[in-house]
Amino acid sequence: MVRATFDVILETMLSGGEGLDIDQASHEIGVYLETLGQPSVADLFGLPAWFRVASNPRGARALRYLKRAVGNVVKQRRANGTNRGDLVDMLLQAVDPETARQMSDEDLRDNIITFISAGHETTALALTWALYLISNHRPTEERLLAEIAAVAGDASIAPEHIERLTFTKQVVQEAMRLFPPVAIIPRAAEVDTVIADIRVEAGTTLLIPIYALHRHRTLWEDPDRFNPDRFGAENASARHRFAYLPFGGGPRICIGMSFAMIEATAMLATFVRGARFVHDPMHQIRPLVRITMRPQCGMPMLVTTRE
């Protein structure tokens, strides 16, 4: 799943990643996310960023590699002046409407690394957990197959199908409720404040527990049950706006939210129509919560193509 979503983000951002050693870049991003990309105890004690980098040579090496490799791609693209209509082109041409400022090569490089890092493992996890839940719930699989056949037949999933794949989208949403790819969002209080009668001093680190929120008994009926109908139009409107936060909320809400929903819906429809995924019943699922929520020992599946 990680490799599939990595291909999608490379195609969208960098027209396939020309000029980049894709296997190496994918490996280094993995190392970076596991090391420097995670919140650490150093953050909780307010230690400076250089401390984390210095105490984490593997992560620092991965970041140096990514900065160099992506920096070279940016330089080449600026020099060639080609217009492929991908996201890098859009960022190269973008002008801040307030300051008329354009991005420097370093800004661009860092933005691309952020988009690629933030944008593919999360979506891969949403798909992984969705396939796991579907594999344990035959009725959902059958409803998915019926919807995909009715909307797209045998054709490749195209933009005009996405809006009509409503149940498929609900399955993605319900999978992200039970297994939110970003399970905890950290924040630092800027000023002294009071939250639910608790005094919070400026500088305190707060953790917003998305996983717990999504399974809270006062917010959800039978919260541990997989039920994509919760996200049907009639049920979704009654819910509190902040009861469901897979993409966060407020000014820092995920910038890739719409992209991710389109991507995950199209990919899930394609996978489910193309193959049956059966989770190995001997394999114990252990969700491991760091900043993302992964299955700790992977997700072995028996994959049988349909027909």
Ligand code: HEM
């Ligand atoms: C299912 C997939 C995804 C999930 C669950 C997800 C989740 C999140 C969450 C929870 C945040 C907010 C973090 C915070 O408040 O501290 C966030 C921010 C962000 N996401 Fe996503 N994301 C997904 C896909 C994507 C994609 C596809 C992209 C890029 C193409 C992306 C790029 C970003 C960026 C750049 C931010 C930082 C935004 C800012 O701070 O202003 N994400 N994401």
